[in-house]
């Protein structure tokens with residue numbers, strides 16, 4: 001089986017506001033995608049489009065309002081907390097800020113030995129050290145430089161590599177990386193995403209890369225999905241999605257990437273925060289209000305996904 005993760009019609013509704021001004025946000029709406037073995041799949045989109053909510057659901061931190069999540073063919077969206085523990089070995093995560101992953105008053109190597117003990121991976125210290133060396137080697141950090149150090153003794157890039165090594169301790173099949181390079185120096189960003197490619201190729205690791213940075217997404221992804229207001233609007237091979245974008249929103253995003261320097265962060269905020277709520281609640285296509293190609297139907301009905309040239313596009317232009 002090549003399918004590692006399957007997400008089908010995922011939905012998450014949050015209720016916001018107080019008793020007298022209660023409103024609903026459909027943070028994730030009818031989202032479907034799958035991640036294959038040894039594939040880097042990217043969820044890209046601007047802040048607030050629902051990427052982290054999806055990651056939280058996959059990791060069991062949030063319950064979906066609807067839909068199905070399958071890992072290696074087994075449903076995991078409704079499993080019990082004790083079953084989650086074994087799944088934690090298989091699905092690991094790294095987050096945006098490596099400095100908040102580790103307690104500043106604790107030596108980083110303690111986390112490694114503790115994890116190996118808690119998961120029952122190593123029984124004695126020599127065995128544990130061998131595994132730690134191996135995982136650090138995989139991310140390009142020398143064991144001697146890592147031992148007996150506090151988080152503040154590392155640079156952001158180094159600590160992010162170390163948090164990837166920690167995630168590898170359990171030999172996971174799937175790594176969820178939520179904005180892993182957005183706090184890393186621009187000059188080091190590519191070297192970290194390069195590491196993802198290396199881990200994919202060497203260990204057959206599947207990676208869900210979550211980002212708002214289209215430059216690194218283009219560079220690292222096998223396939224990618226563009227999200228807008230809780231929905232996937234375009235999904236396909238990364239090259240096709242970014243070189244020949246079909247959805248008007250993808251085109252707008254692509255055109256906001258500072259070129260030609262691919263290492264530059266994609267910073268332009270295309271959308272205004274105050275539009276967010278209104279767009280989440282919009283009937284029909286959520287992008288219709290600002291779409292240069294909007295038609296009458298776009299304001300009334302939500303488009304289905306159309307298959308165009310190997311790409312899935314949620315837009316009436318492709319009816």
Ligand SMILES: Nc1ncnc2c1ncn2[C@@H]1O[C@H](COP(=O)(O)OP(=O)(O)OP(=O)(O)O)[C@@H](O)[C@H]1O
Pocket residue numbers: 014015016025027045046047048049050051052053054276
């Ligand atoms: N616990 C919550 N309660 C209410 N609303 C929430 C909650 N978590 C997220 N949201 C809302 O859901 C929407 C999607 O948020 P989410 O964090 O998933 O987006 P994101 O694309 O990951 O953005 P970012 O990169 O800023 O984290 C936003 O409008 C957010 O305000």
